[in-house]
Amino acid sequence: MSSDKIDQLFDYVQERCLWQFFSRSWDRQENIDGIIRTATDLLTGVDPKRDQPMDRLFYADAKIMVADFRERFPWITAIEPAEVRALMGTLRERIVDLAITRSQNHELSHSIY
Amino acid sequence: MPMVLLECDKDIPEREKHIYLKVDGEDTRDFLPVSNAQTIPGTLSERGCAFCGAKLVIGAVLKDTIQMIHGPIGCAYDTWHTKRYPTDNGHFNMKYVWSTDMKESQIVFGGEKRLEKSINEAFDEMPEIKRMFVYTTCPTALIGDDIKAVAKKVMAARPDVDIFTVECPGFAGVSQSKGHHVLNIGWINDKVGTLEPEITSEYTMNFIGDFNIQGDTQLLQAYWDRLGIQVIAHFTGNGTYDSLRGMHRAQLNVVNCARSSGYIANELKKQYGIPRLDIDSWGFNYMAEGIRKICAFFGIEDRGEALIADEYAKWKGRLDWYKERLKGTRMAIWTGGPRLWHWTKSVEDDLGVEVVAMSSKFGHQEDFEKVIARGRNGTYYIDDGNELEFFEIIDRVRPDVIFTGPRVGELVKKLHIPYVNGHGYHNGPYMGFEGFVNLARDMYNAVHNPLLKLAATDIRGPANATIREAAE
Numbered sequence: 001m002s003s004d005k006i007d008q009l010f011d012y013v014q015e016r017c018l019w020q021f022f023s024r025s026w027d028r029q030e031n032i033d034g035i036i037r038t039a040t041d042l043l044t045g046v047d048p049k050r051d052q053p054m055d056r057l058f059y060a061d062a063k064i065m066v067a068d069f070r071e072r073f074p075w076i077t078a079i080e081p082a083e084v085r086a087l088m089g090t091l092r093e094r095i096v097d098l099a100i101t102r103s104q105n106h107e108l109s110h111s112i113y
Numbered sequence: 114m115p116m117v118l119l120e121c122d123k124d125i126p127e128r129e130k131h132i133y134l135k136v137d138g139e140d141t142r143d144f145l146p147v148s149n150a151q152t153i154p155g156t157l158s159e160r161g162c163a164f165c166g167a168k169l170v171i172g173a174v175l176k177d178t179i180q181m182i183h184g185p186i187g188c189a190y191d192t193w194h195t196k197r198y199p200t201d202n203g204h205f206n207m208k209y210v211w212s213t214d215m216k217e218s219q220i221v222f223g224g225e226k227r228l229e230k231s232i233n234e235a236f237d238e239m240p241e242i243k244r245m246f247v248y249t250t251c252p253t254a255l256i257g258d259d260i261k262a263v264a265k266k267v268m269a270a271r272p273d274v275d276i277f278t279v280e281c282p283g284f285a286g287v288s289q290s291k292g293h294h295v296l297n298i299g300w301i302n303d304k305v306g307t308l309e310p311e312i313t314s315e316y317t318m319n320f321i322g323d324f325n326i327q328g329d330t331q332l333l334q335a336y337w338d339r340l341g342i343q344v345i346a347h348f349t350g351n352g353t354y355d356s357l358r359g360m361h362r363a364q365l366n367v368v369n370c371a372r373s374s375g376y377i378a379n380e381l382k383k384q385y386g387i388p389r390l391d392i393d394s395w396g397f398n399y400m401a402e403g404i405r406k407i408c409a410f411f412g413i414e415d416r417g418e419a420l421i422a423d424e425y426a427k428w429k430g431r432l433d434w435y436k437e438r439l440k441g442t443r444m445a446i447w448t449g450g451p452r453l454w455h456w457t458k459s460v461e462d463d464l465g466v467e468v469v470a471m472s473s474k475f476g477h478q479e480d481f482e483k484v485i486a487r488g489r490n491g492t493y494y495i496d497d498g499n500e501l502e503f504f505e506i507i508d509r510v511r512p513d514v515i516f517t518g519p520r521v522g523e524l525v526k527k528l529h530i531p532y533v534n535g536h537g538y539h540n541g542p543y544m545g546f547e548g549f550v551n552l553a554r555d556m557y558n559a560v561h562n563p564l565l566k567l568a569a570t571d572i573r574g575p576a577n578a579t580i581r582e583a584a585e
Contacts, residue, residue: 014140014486015458016402018391021483023375050412053364057388060409064402097142104145105478113298113379 008073009091016068019061020099025108028099034058035065036092042066043088044081115144117493121501125155131496133481135489141482148496149477151287157499159521160474162283164250166292168192170373172246172279174324174349175357176200179235179242182212183228183260184250188283189214197537198325200351205242211235215252224258232267236274244354245276254282275354277304288475288497289449290372297376300357301384305377310359314343316411319363319387321378322370322451323394325350327541332548333394336404340416348374361385365410367403369394369544372451372480394544395452395552396459397425397432424546432463432546435553440465442560443510447498447517448535450476454483456516461489464553469510472498500524514559529569531559 013020019031034054039062041048048062049055069076076084100108115136118129130147152158161169164184169192173180182189189212200206213231215224232245247260264276281295320337323330330350337344345363346356360366366378368391378389390410392403401421408417444466446453450473460466468488472495473480485494493506503521507528515525516535525532533539539555542548 018371018393018483021479021486022389022391023371023379023479027379053386053388056410056412057365057390060390060406063409064405098140099482102142103482104141105482107149107477107479113376113383 010094025100032095035061038062039066040088043084119505121505127153133494137490141485146481146496161289163281163285163291164283165192166289167279167281167296171296174198176202178354179245181247183253186212186214188250228263243274248279251282290475293373301380304358306361308358310345310362316342317363318365319346319360320344321348321368322374323350327538329542329544332542332545370451393455395455397463399459428546428550431550435557436464442466443469443513445470445512445515447472449474450480457488470506529565533559
């Protein structure tokens, strides 16, 4: 897996995606997990779940992100599903590291909003 | 190195933790400015107070609600008429201001009777108005006036009225941000769920964190009408008191200003399971993205694409005309907090403008995470900036235009740098497709206006008189 590819996807998420920077760590984790999972489904030809309101929310964010990925990084349409899954897994880890694990935001772990 | 101690701050070195210069290869894991922290003694903060954050920013936007300020008269005047949020019912909120006008005797003997009298007088004077916010202020909080008890007594005597109390005196927090917080949490706990809204569409949402600055809400409402989406409550642009009581029935919360209003969206998700979708409403690209996301949530993508195509056909040519002429313009953004991250990429992508310095009055670290992720290398990111720091930053980055409020704007005009009102706008609305063309037009007019350069020329020639300062 090329780190250049990961960098491209990560830079896109940094620049475009407000969902990684929600108020608390549990909101961020929920968004990152849900949207990356749904985006992975879309990139690998799986029809994502849309039964519950949160599934539809993840779908809305993931759909636009995947469309941009395909337009900006055409290589993503040419790789095998297994590589897509690995790539998206690494992307997820990097977002979690930046937005949660090593975030210096002191408000992330407040128990109330 | 990336945290910056300015020359003017050499006697208050703590300010270094609040000013960041982004360099290549770094991110917010390495450096994140301290923010939403107490202003450091020795710096002349430009922040507002917590009461102002509740009243001026959120409550006073409502078009059908008396805003009773329980305090001295200055608390009323100074939070009235300094924002431009019109309404579609004749701007009721901007025409009137209400105060209990507390004087020394009420401070000594208590102000609850005066508050009760003022509430009744206001309802008697305006019999068509049945809704009211009551705010405590610093002195009435300090003497312990129980505004909730007074409101309850009046509501018992007048069953047709409803009153919401905001107990957020100016000293309650480090900036106006605390007022946003208190009002958000108070409203969800006291009022949401107390009225059932009429549902007129199979698609419903709340639009949260947009205050109809010069018509933003009304411009966006045309999009939602066309898409067939019912906005149950606008929090709070052109909004009504009772519509906000029905927020619990929306299927989706769409959030624009996450700083002032993210709290209520979080609580609506926690308490009622309504998902929160954050979007940017300023900028062509961002607005289109927001519409696409909302439509994807409801499964009405075709309607969204048709709307975007029509709006692009109508406005993109004009935007591009300005882009040609604004490319390479160096912009500074000195506003409250969220507009830093809403605007930095949208002006870059849509107008070719480079944002070289940004300062936030009341943003939290979450806001700095967003703006540093989106912003350019070589740009300054400042928390709670003061005038001397602004002067020094101007020398370092040489902006062509500064988006800020009128007070700082008047200051920078004296340096012959044009400013555009980044809070209340020059000639808005600025949201949506048409709105971003308005923003581009105002920036173009500011940057290319020859007056500021002409004003810098001393027409008296070389033998001009020396003006001695009074203090000399």
